[in-house]
Structure formats: C-alpha cells, structure tokens
Amino acid sequence: MAKKDYYEILGISKNASQDEIKKAFRKLAHQHHPDKGGGNEEKFKEINEAYQVLSDTQKREQYDQFGTTFEGGAGAGGAHWQDFAQGGPFGGFRANVDFNDIGDLFGDMFGFGSARGRRGHKRKEGRDLEIDTAIEFMDAVRGVTKRITLEKLQECESCRGSGSEGKGGVKTCSTCGGAGVVEQAQRTFFGTFTSQSVCPACHGEGSVIEKPCSKCRGEGRALKEHAFEVTIPPGVAEGTTLRMEGKGEAGVRGAAAGNLFITVHVKPDSRFRREHDDVHSDASITLPQAVLGDSIRVPTVDGQVDVKIPAGTQSATVIRLKGKGIPHLESAGRGDHLLHITVAVPTRVNRKQRELYEALAKEEE
Known part of the structure; x- marks a missing residue:
C-alpha cells in the first residue's frame, strides 16, 4: 500500500x-x-x-x-x-x-449541493454576453435611444423552449434514477468513501427527453438574430458598461437567461474635451479684446452663449461657466464648462497698425 x-x-x-x-x-x-x-x-x-x-x-x-x-x-x-x-x-x-x-x-x-438538499444539477443557464456600441459626443451629453442587432441563442420557436419534439415529453433517467448524480465507492484504510459525480446520461438533470426537438436538438434554444433598443442615459462616459438583466443567451430548456453588458464608446468632438463631467474648450481673442475687454460668442453643449471677457485678460486664463457641463450620471446637477483663453498676437500688421503699436510702445517707455 x-x-x-x-x-x-x-x-x-x-x-x-x-x-x-x-x-x-x-x-x-x-x-x-x-x-x-x-x-x-x-x-x-x-x-x-x-x-x-x-x-x-x-x-x-x-x-x-x-x-x-x-x-x-x-x-x-x-x-x-x-x-x-x-x-x-x-x-x-x-x-x-x-x-x-x-x-x-x-x-x-x-452548481449542486447534497442529494438531500436537491437533486442533481441546475439546468444550464444562459451565458452573459458583452458587446460594444459607439455614440456621438452630444448623445453622451443628452442621452439617446439606440437600436442594436446581434445574433444570440434565444428560446427555440419550434418547441417553445421545451426541447421536445411535438407532444413528446421527458422521462426519468434510467442511469441515475432521477437523482442527477451517480455514486462511486472507494475503500481506504479509514473506511469506505462515497463520492458523487454528475450523471453522464442526463447531465445532472435527472430526466431525459424522449424525442428531442429537431431544430434545437433538445436544448430548447436556437441561434437567431435579435434586434432591440437600449436607452443610454445622459452623462454616460467613455467605457461605461450598461447591464441589461436577462438579455443575454437563453438558458437550456427554460433555465435563466444570462445578462447583456453593453460597453459604450464616445466619439470625440472637435469643439469639446471632457474631463469627468466638465467640458473644456478653447477661445482665441485679439490684443485689443484682451486689453479693453469684450463679449464673445462661444459654443457649449447647450448651444451658443455670450461670454464676457474682462479687461486685462491674460493668455491661458480659464473662464468657468457654472452648470454648463455634462449631466451627472448618478446624481442631480451638471459639471461646468471651462473656457481656455488664448490671446492671439498678430504675425503681420499694416502700416497704420504698426504706427499705433510704435506709439503705444513709446508711451510705455
């Protein structure tokens, strides 16, 4: 030994x-x-x-x-x-x-407990599915309902998920007697140990189908195309995953369906950048506007708005527009819009402009 x-x-x-x-x-x-x-x-x-x-x-x-x-x-x-x-x-x-x-x-x-607690395995549940979808930047801001099509295992239309052909039914498995498990005994020095394993004939269900459905081969589910609509909420960010309960693969013969996980990808917008729920954009102003102040019109996610430029504004100044950003996904309120100001220095000037700048330079001496 x-x-x-x-x-x-x-x-x-x-x-x-x-x-x-x-x-x-x-x-x-x-x-x-x-x-x-x-x-x-x-x-x-x-x-x-x-x-x-x-x-x-x-x-x-x-x-x-x-x-x-x-x-x-x-x-x-x-x-x-x-x-x-x-x-x-x-x-x-x-x-x-x-x-x-x-x-x-x-x-x-x-997936199985003791034979005293329950008999055999649960029927095989449907798998979870994962898909990706892309939306526009503004759709992420406002929310959108999107139509999606995918191919997945769904309830068999022929047998309505029973897995049985016509009026054929199920019968108790003769191998395990309906227990769903078979026992094996092993003798050791410390005694006889009895272990259980899933019945190979009925795969743990305790019953077998007498006449399996010809379309789904007894599984009660078949592969087909499925179209549905998904509501993407306002404020969704790049990489956000939405969970749709019970929208994954159908389970075997009426077992629970899996879930569907949709990962959202947001396309970039040349006008805006996003950081958390804040929106960033750039605006260029002239030297006179920077010195004297002005009002400029800029795009936001809510459309065009007028922004006041204070006199003496420096390049790299950031003007915050409160509540003009992205809606918070899981709470009320919105982020802000941060406008990054650049003062544009002219590379070419005409004679009159040069004379004015020269006169200004003399004033500052």
Missing part, C-alpha cells in the same frame, strides 16, 4: 487549523473536480480522502498518532495494517463517509 501524507496532499502544515484545512480543500477540489475542464478524478478522490480524515478531529488524532504508512515494519510509534483489521488500536475501526455531508462546499463551486 503506497504511503499517503494527507497534509502534503492538501498542501498544509501539520499544525493547520480547521479553517486552513477547509480553505485548502475548497481550492484543490475546485481545481481538480472531474466535472471541470482539465479535472483529475483520481486526484480529486485523493483530496476528498485527505479532507475527510483531517477535518474530523478524532480521525485526525488517530492519523497523527499512527503516521502516514500502515504497511511493512511499523517502527517506533507505528502500527501494522493487520493490527487495524484484526481489532488492533481501533478495535476494527470502519468508516462509511457520505459526501452529501460536504455538499455545502460543492454547491457554491459546481
């Missing part, structure tokens, strides 16, 4: 607490469960065996006392397999472990 170090199997120290044992078991069971892609049934059974011993205080004490091997010369503090089988230290100890007792561990990870 090969040596087995249950602590090594679970990757824990011999001083591990019960919480550490359970945590290690959850992680390894999830990794090696045979129902998962890349799962290892033998490794999974070994992990189960180790957990059943180390999670039980009495069994763990016995295991710690008599070591990791029970064959050949026992050595100091050891024991022979024959001693246990013939009324040795445990007096003919036997164990019959039902893995239903740890159904709570598997329920969250693999």
Whole structure:
C-alpha cells in the first residue's frame, strides 16, 4: 500500500487549523473536480480522502498518532495494517463517509449541493454576453435611444423552449434514477468513501427527453438574430458598461437567461474635451479684446452663449461657466464648462497698425 501524507496532499502544515484545512480543500477540489475542464478524478478522490480524515478531529488524532504508512515494519510509534483489521488500536475501526455531508462546499463551486438538499444539477443557464456600441459626443451629453442587432441563442420557436419534439415529453433517467448524480465507492484504510459525480446520461438533470426537438436538438434554444433598443442615459462616459438583466443567451430548456453588458464608446468632438463631467474648450481673442475687454460668442453643449471677457485678460486664463457641463450620471446637477483663453498676437500688421503699436510702445517707455 503506497504511503499517503494527507497534509502534503492538501498542501498544509501539520499544525493547520480547521479553517486552513477547509480553505485548502475548497481550492484543490475546485481545481481538480472531474466535472471541470482539465479535472483529475483520481486526484480529486485523493483530496476528498485527505479532507475527510483531517477535518474530523478524532480521525485526525488517530492519523497523527499512527503516521502516514500502515504497511511493512511499523517502527517506533507505528502500527501494522493487520493490527487495524484484526481489532488492533481501533478495535476494527470502519468508516462509511457520505459526501452529501460536504455538499455545502460543492454547491457554491459546481452548481449542486447534497442529494438531500436537491437533486442533481441546475439546468444550464444562459451565458452573459458583452458587446460594444459607439455614440456621438452630444448623445453622451443628452442621452439617446439606440437600436442594436446581434445574433444570440434565444428560446427555440419550434418547441417553445421545451426541447421536445411535438407532444413528446421527458422521462426519468434510467442511469441515475432521477437523482442527477451517480455514486462511486472507494475503500481506504479509514473506511469506505462515497463520492458523487454528475450523471453522464442526463447531465445532472435527472430526466431525459424522449424525442428531442429537431431544430434545437433538445436544448430548447436556437441561434437567431435579435434586434432591440437600449436607452443610454445622459452623462454616460467613455467605457461605461450598461447591464441589461436577462438579455443575454437563453438558458437550456427554460433555465435563466444570462445578462447583456453593453460597453459604450464616445466619439470625440472637435469643439469639446471632457474631463469627468466638465467640458473644456478653447477661445482665441485679439490684443485689443484682451486689453479693453469684450463679449464673445462661444459654443457649449447647450448651444451658443455670450461670454464676457474682462479687461486685462491674460493668455491661458480659464473662464468657468457654472452648470454648463455634462449631466451627472448618478446624481442631480451638471459639471461646468471651462473656457481656455488664448490671446492671439498678430504675425503681420499694416502700416497704420504698426504706427499705433510704435506709439503705444513709446508711451510705455
């Protein structure tokens, strides 16, 4: 009989607490469960065996006392397999472990609990879908209703989601007797361990369709194009993801549909830049406007507005237009519009302008 170090199997120290044992078991069971892609049934059974011993205080004490091997010369503090089988230290100890007792561990990870709690697997729910859509800058400001078309698995029109052809129905699975799971027994030194796995005939449902629908092959769903409208709220930003509950793929034979996640991309606008819920834009003024002050007309997300330029305005001045920015997505109010002023210096002047600038320069001497 090969040596087995249950602590090594679970990757824990011999001083591990019960919480550490359970945590290690959850992680390894999830990794090696045979129902998962890349799962290892033998490794999974070994992990189960180790957990059943180390999670039980009495069994763990016995295991710690008599070591990791029970064959050949026992050595100091050891024991022979024959001693246990013939009324040795445990007096003919036997164990019959039902893995239903740890159904709570598997329920969250693999979609099924103990056979006492429910029978087999849930029907396969529809997958979540993710799509992208692009909108104009002003649509992000004001909100927009957009029509979207995509191809996805939807309820089969032929069988109306039942998966059955015509009046054909379902029958109890003969392999598992309707339980949705099959049991396997493994004898070990610590007793007989009973593990459960999903029934391969009915895939955990406990029933099989007598005459599957020819269009959807018994799934109750089929691939087809779907057009719908989505309301994009005012204030949506680049990369915002909207969730539409139940608008993903249809589930198998009436199981819950998945959700649809729509990621919104906002096209740039040459007039505006966005930072959070504030809008930024640029305006150029002349030297006389900067010196004397003026009123200029500038575009905002609400249309053209008049902005007062104070006398003595310098280049790089920022004028804030309160409440003229983007609506807040999750609260009332709006951001601001920040107008960045640039004073334009002429590169060419006529004779009269030159004379005026020269006269001004003399005044400043």
